[in-house]
Amino acid sequence: MAETDRNLVTDAVAGSAQESKSGKRSHPLVELTLARIREFVRQPEAVFWVFGFPLLLAFALGIAFRDTAPEKLPVAVESVSANAHETAVAVSRSAALQAKVMSPAEAAQALRTGRVALVVRSTAAAGATNTGNESSPGFEYRFDPARPDSRIARLAVDDALQRAAGRKDAATTREQTFVEPGARYIDFLVPGLIGLNLMGSGMWGLGFVLVQARTQKLLKRLAATPMKRWHFLLSFMLSRLVFLVLEVAAILAFAYFVFNVRIHGSLLSFMLISLIGSLAFAGIGLLIAARPRTIEGVSGLMNLVMLPMWLLSGSFFSASRFPDFLQPLIKVLPLTALNDTLRATMNDGASLGTNAAGVAILSAWGLVSFVVALKIFRWQ
Numbered sequence: 001m002a003e004t005d006r007n008l009v010t011d012a013v014a015g016s017a018q019e020s021k022s023g024k025r026s027h028p029l030v031e032l033t034l035a036r037i038r039e040f041v042r043q044p045e046a047v048f049w050v051f052g053f054p055l056l057l058a059f060a061l062g063i064a065f066r067d068t069a070p071e072k073l074p075v076a077v078e079s080v081s082a083n084a085h086e087t088a089v090a091v092s093r094s095a096a097l098q099a100k101v102m103s104p105a106e107a108a109q110a111l112r113t114g115r116v117a118l119v120v121r122s123t124a125a126a127g128a129t130n131t132g133n134e135s136s137p138g139f140e141y142r143f144d145p146a147r148p149d150s151r152i153a154r155l156a157v158d159d160a161l162q163r164a165a166g167r168k169d170a171a172t173t174r175e176q177t178f179v180e181p182g183a184r185y186i187d188f189l190v191p192g193l194i195g196l197n198l199m200g201s202g203m204w205g206l207g208f209v210l211v212q213a214r215t216q217k218l219l220k221r222l223a224a225t226p227m228k229r230w231h232f233l234l235s236f237m238l239s240r241l242v243f244l245v246l247e248v249a250a251i252l253a254f255a256y257f258v259f260n261v262r263i264h265g266s267l268l269s270f271m272l273i274s275l276i277g278s279l280a281f282a283g284i285g286l287l288i289a290a291r292p293r294t295i296e297g298v299s300g301l302m303n304l305v306m307l308p309m310w311l312l313s314g315s316f317f318s319a320s321r322f323p324d325f326l327q328p329l330i331k332v333l334p335l336t337a338l339n340d341t342l343r344a345t346m347n348d349g350a351s352l353g354t355n356a357a358g359v360a361i362l363s364a365w366g367l368v369s370f371v372v373a374l375k376i377f378r379w380q
Contacts, residue, residue, distance in 0.1 A: 033235040033242075054197045054247070055254050058190060072098040073153045074116045076107035081122035087139070090164035091120065096156045111142065117153035118143040120161075137165055190255045191342035192315035194248055198274065199309065199335050201247065202281030203302055206236045207289035211298040214379070230374055237282040237370070244278050245271070265345035269352040273345060273359065277338040280362040283369030284334065290377045309335035337361040 072095075077088040079101050091099035099120070102110065110116040119142040139161055143150035248271065255261035263270055288305060292298040312319060312326070313335035322330060330336050341358035344350035352359070 033238045054193050054251050058186075058193050058251060058255060059258065072096060073118075073149055073156065074110075075099045075153055075157055076102045076110050076116040076119045078102065078104050078107050078119060078121045080104060083122055083137075087120060087122055087161070091157055091160050093164070094156050094160040097153065097160065111144070114147075117147065117149045118157060120157060137161075184259075186255070186259045187261055187347055188318075188343065189316065190251065190259075190261050191346050192339050194251055194274065194342060195277065195313070195335055195339040196310070196315050197247060197251065198244075198278045198338065199281045199306065201243075202240055202278055203285035203288065203306065206240065206282055206285035207298055207302060208295070210236065210286065210289040211292050211295055214293060215295065229377060233286055233370065233374060233377065236286060237279055240278050240282045241275065244275060248274050263346050264349040266351065269355075270342065270345045272352065273338070273341045273355065273362075276359055276362045276366070277334070277342075280334050280338070280366035280369070283366040283373065286377075287369040287373040290373045309333050312336070314339050332361060334362055334365040337365075 075091055075097050077084050077091065077099050081087075084101050088099040088101050091097050100116075104121075107116070107119045111119050121140040121142070123138040123140050139158075141154050141157065143154050145151060252261075252263070284305065285302075288301045289298050292301060312322065312330050313333050314320075314330075315335070319327075319330050319336060337358040341350075341355040341362075344355055344358075345352075
């Protein structure tokens with residue numbers, strides 16, 4: 001930080017004291033908040049990480065997981081029988097499958113490495129009934145039941161081969177397709193990206209700057225100015241609110257115009273939840289930065305706190321994938337509460353009352369973190 005930026009806060013607070021003596025009333029909290037805002041906008045890299053990076057991430061993941069026709073499931077047909085090619089042709093008639101004849105060794109290798117979802121082998125059907133002199137065909141399916149694509153392939157292959165053998169449907173069915181924004185991956189992703197952005201900007205944007213000011217002896221100079229400790233810490237949280245609307249609106253506007261992502265619930269509830277989440281992470285950031293004396297120290301603590309939430313809180317995939325014994329711990333994480341409430345409001349149209357539990361968790365994290373940070377904060 002340049003010398004001008006280092007003097008920005010102390011000059012602002014000292015100036016407010018002089019103005020108050022001359023009859024103008026300027027509260028230290030107001031001057032500190034304005035100083036925080038000026039500090040942020042003078043750092044292009046900070047502006048990029050808060051506003052630019054989430055948009056790039058949303059664009060890249062939205063394109064990678066865009067709505068396209070599902071790829072055909074690859075299936076291997078072992079070449080041990082004379083009718084292997086006919087079997088592969090019958091399987092490939094299905095719109096969901098693509099069969100290829102392979103040797104038994106090649107098929108086993110392809111299944112082990114995930115290049116095919118299922119292996120088909122023609123066999124003599126056990127207990128087959130005879131029609132004239134010909135026995136009914138039989139098939140053996142080899143697949144991994146833990147792989148969803150393998151289970152789907154098993155059903156699709158069996159249906160294709162049974163139809164090729166002459167099976168008729170006992171009932172007439174019809175299909176009615178339904179495609180509506182809200183069930184796509186990008187609809188799931190956008191609230192998670194907003195949650196990640198609020199966490200990152202709230203913790204890194206506040207904690208890093210605070211420790212940097214401590215290492216540069218700026219906090220020692222601030223201690224001599226006419227302000228209270230809570231003025232100083234609260235100014236960091238209030239400065240976050242100025243940019244909150246801009247950063248959330250930027251992601252929502254980008255998602256709407258590029259991917260047609262919509263908010264099905266109340267926009268006011270969505271913004272209020274974002275506000276509470278932003279304050280919660282600002283409080284956590286202040287708590288983490290209350291004592292460290294070095295940038296390396298606060299960086300390690302930030303990563304220690306944020307990494308579990310990156311992995312567990314359901315930003316990129318559902319947190320329900322983790323074992324049941326971890327779910328109580330995952331539910332009380334602030335990023336989990338923020339992601340779940342944002343997602344429920346945005347995609348399910350849930351009301352603020354329905355999200356009361358998540359809002360309570362976020363409020364508790366923010367309030368407790370700020371109070372503890374106020375108690376243990378060190379100026380130098």
